[in-house]
Amino acid sequence: MGKPPHTSYHSDPRVDALVDETIGRVADKWTLLVLEALEEAGEQRFSAIGRAVPGISQKMLTQTLRQMEREGLVTRTVHAEVPPRVEYRLTVLGHDLAEAFCGVWHWAERNIETIEAARAAFDARQ
Amino acid sequence: MGKPPHTSYHSDPRVDALVDETIGRVADKWTLLVLEALEEAGEQRFSAIGRAVPGISQKMLTQTLRQMEREGLVTRTVHAEVPPRVEYRLTVLGHDLAEAFCGVWHWAERNIETIEAARAAFDARQ
């Protein structure tokens, strides 16, 4: 395992492992949703992102944003005001990732009914 | 939240929720790796997939394949032989998803060094 066949111009297993690891860190639910929120609305502050991602807890939002910052997907800007204002913005890297994920979104949107039907059929069979 | 701006031809929040939920189920680590293994090598039996995804336990492989079958991503064919042979194959839906994820793989491959650098810089700063 390691890469789609049409993807690989190299075949260093260590690079494959890194790629898999990176995807593992980046492809979790909350990261995807935050990425989407930022892609959609541009630079935004902490609470606005929280509102844009219903269901996320404050803890998960903080944790996800820190992780994204660490991966280089977002920048974090603290404005020295009272009350504090912290703004998050996608980096070019983050924006590129959002675009890459677009394909997955399209897939989900296009196939939502097929998937629901498959699920219903499977459940009926069991 | 709900969709990238360039994606949405509708804006039914219930559809958005469904899409997000679907992505949540489909974007987990093992599903991605199994998807990749099947995309790369075509129809394969249980144990071959296990070998193609190093690190996965039998339990997780079974569980992941069941879930993928439920979502309509793979078909499961049992051959009435002794010993039993069970083959898994991507559906069109599954294949399309694999293609959609290709973009993410490309992104990770292209940017692996940028990401590593970002991480190192972040860690040095803390």
Place this chain on the structure above:
DNA sequence: CTGTATCCGAATTGATACTG
């Protein structure tokens, strides 16, 4: 070979309370 069932520790997550 391809599973299912069970146990158990580890890791995630949510809720709540508190702080600069």
Place this chain on the structure above:
DNA sequence: CAGTATCAATTCGGATACAG
């Protein structure tokens, strides 16, 4: 406002044993 700290609950995942 934008977090941090903590605890409880759930979930995840590996190991093992067993079955068709």
